[in-house]
Amino acid sequence: CSLRRSMNASSSLSLSASSDSEGGQGDVVAGDTALVLLSSALVFFMTPGLAFFYGGLVRRRNVLNIMLQNFVAMGCVTTLWFLGGFSLAFGEDKGGVIGSLEYFGLNNVGLTPSKRYAPTIPFLAFFVFQEMFATITPALITGAIAERVTFLAWTIFLALWSVLVYIPVCHWVWGGGFLSQLHVHDFAGGLVVHAPAGMSALACVMVIGRRRTTVGGGPHNIAFVALGTGMLWFGWFGFNGGSAKVAGGHAANAWVCTDISGSVAMLIW
Numbered sequence: 001c002s003l004r005r006s007m008n009a010s011s012s013l014s015l016s017a018s019s020d021s022e023g024g025q026g027d028v029v030a031g032d033t034a035l036v037l038l039s040s041a042l043v044f045f046m047t048p049g050l051a052f053f054y055g056g057l058v059r060r061r062n063v064l065n066i067m068l069q070n071f072v073a074m075g076c077v078t079t080l081w082f083l084g085g086f087s088l089a090f091g092e093d094k095g096g097v098i099g100s101l102e103y104f105g106l107n108n109v110g111l112t113p114s115k116r117y118a119p120t121i122p123f124l125a126f127f128v129f130q131e132m133f134a135t136i137t138p139a140l141i142t143g144a145i146a147e148r149v150t151f152l153a154w155t156i157f158l159a160l161w162s163v164l165v166y167i168p169v170c171h172w173v174w175g176g177g178f179l180s181q182l183h184v185h186d187f188a189g190g191l192v193v194h195a196p197a198g199m200s201a202l203a204c205v206m207v208i209g210r211r212r213t214t215v216g217g218g219p220h221n222i223a224f225v226a227l228g229t230g231m232l233w234f235g236w237f238g239f240n241g242g243s244a245k246v247a248g249g250h251a252a253n254a255w256v257c258t259d260i261s262g263s264v265a266m267l268i269w
Helices: 002-022 030-057 060-090 123-143 151-174 190-208 222-244 249-268
Strands: none
Touching: 030 060, 030 123, 030 222, 060 123, 060 151, 123 151, 123 190, 151 190, 222 249
């Protein structure tokens, strides 16, 4: 018993010291943390969903390439996000354009809430939630360039686009950049995720041009398309609901809107 009490006291002291060193603000709320962590997993699930969705739409000979283009985003963007992408997006603002390197390699990103973001969840939870947004955004572009770009060329483009396009735009809107200073508000990625991905996809199509051949151009596997659609819809509950970052009315409203809007859109389609 005395050994157990000693171990508990030691653990408490270690946790307290760790918390103090991280310089967080406010108290962690378990419900909010659970919402964001669950939502992070749901958004993560959307990238494989895209792989199946696009993989089913292309011709059989291109299915492996398009699926790998989506999966490689999970490894490439995660590495970039850890090394410095998160810091450039959410670090201290520098001229309204980009963030600092104060969070490089998860420096000062710990178990307590951030001074500037999501004051009721661990900063690590905020980090991983934003990482999933950074991962799926470039993967959205692959549908526009399907069957016309090699895996190597896409991987290079993926890394450059993440650093030169996504990270600055993310900082402008969510990280305290000039758009944030103009009180521009983006609840769940309309400006940060979909607008840059859509405009970049259009630019890629205009540069690369049309397919050289359309012989046998029907969908490879409709079952893959249906599976991918279901995975995307399922993940979208975390994409939208988790953006509230608080387990309350805003999150509930986002989940219900995701359900009803998707259901009605399906019937209309």
